[in-house]
Amino acid sequence: MANDNSKSERTDRLIADAVRNRLSREAGYRERALKIYPWICGRCAREFSSANLRELTVHHSDHNHDNNPPDGSNWELLCVYCHDNEHARQIEAEAARRRGQNGSAAQRPAPATAQPFANLHDLLRRRQS
Template sequence: MAAEHSKDRLDRVVTEARRAREAREKGYREQALKLYPWVCGRCAREFTRANLHELTVHHRDHNHDNNPPDGSNWELLCLYCHDNEHSRYIDAEYGDAASDTGNKTTTYNPFADLGSLLKNKK
């Protein structure tokens, strides 16, 4: 019974968090769509009402809570360019972490012992 109560509570918390996120997104998305032309800021793909759901709002500083009314932290990106932008951001963060340690390359060589493995196959 306690596990069921805990699951119900967790379900409510998740549902409330999703609703809050959707409400926040709807607010700045609607504002951005009014401010900017319906064109991807990277690939210049144009959008109409029929495919507008594929146009997303990207936060330039990656902070989804930073939503100035003038839209200065937003740019409209298609789904593909938006995914690419976030991948580049993650890669840059990872690269910065690697440079802190001074080790940007791996020392593992998967083929180091290949010659001896192939010799044993004969």
Template sequence: MSIGKPPLDNAKLDRIVAEARRASEQRELGYRERALKMYPWICGRCAREFTRANLPELTVHHRNHDHDFNPADGSNWELLCVYCHDNEHSRHIDHVRGAGYDDAKPAPATGNPFADLKSLLNRKGDH
């Protein structure tokens, strides 16, 4: 008889995952509904306007990237279209990973594209 881990209770795991998803959806609906009432339905980056027909394409972006920080005054939210929202998160990921190019110094130029220009011009005048 081997001593091992107890068998997984898949039903319990499924309940836990389902409950976590419901809680997340409820939190999202809460701040999304509040943000849509608080702000005009316009993307904060590209200024695209939204109506009820295309409202699902307007997302709530958390400015500090903390989805659990939802102050009642909406100061951590901005409405962005799905394209600008994806772009903002890509930029944030690049920044966190250190892909910012602000600190990188380009190598100095070593070639001179006009180094032989005078001789080329003189040769052309000889013909």
């Protein structure tokens, strides 16, 4: 039982260290990005002040959170909504790529051919008669 506690404590320490390191790394590049760029979302152009700055996030263009060049060339400030949207789009694109749908015309679905209102004129005429 003591060995299980020891493993659990060691695991807890490793997790706590990893979280602390991630938060420290994020704080560093976030502070630098906020000094470099104006406090405006790069997608929707929403402006931020110190009152709502917590809603402005740093997006890594190459999705590598360890790639933090001093000039900020891998960063983009996005509001939380645009940031979530960007990541959702990336997830959908990756899923499509895995399914083999790369967007080429040969793999796009055929256009709809149904014409639900094709006989509407005749139906209306019959109803009026």
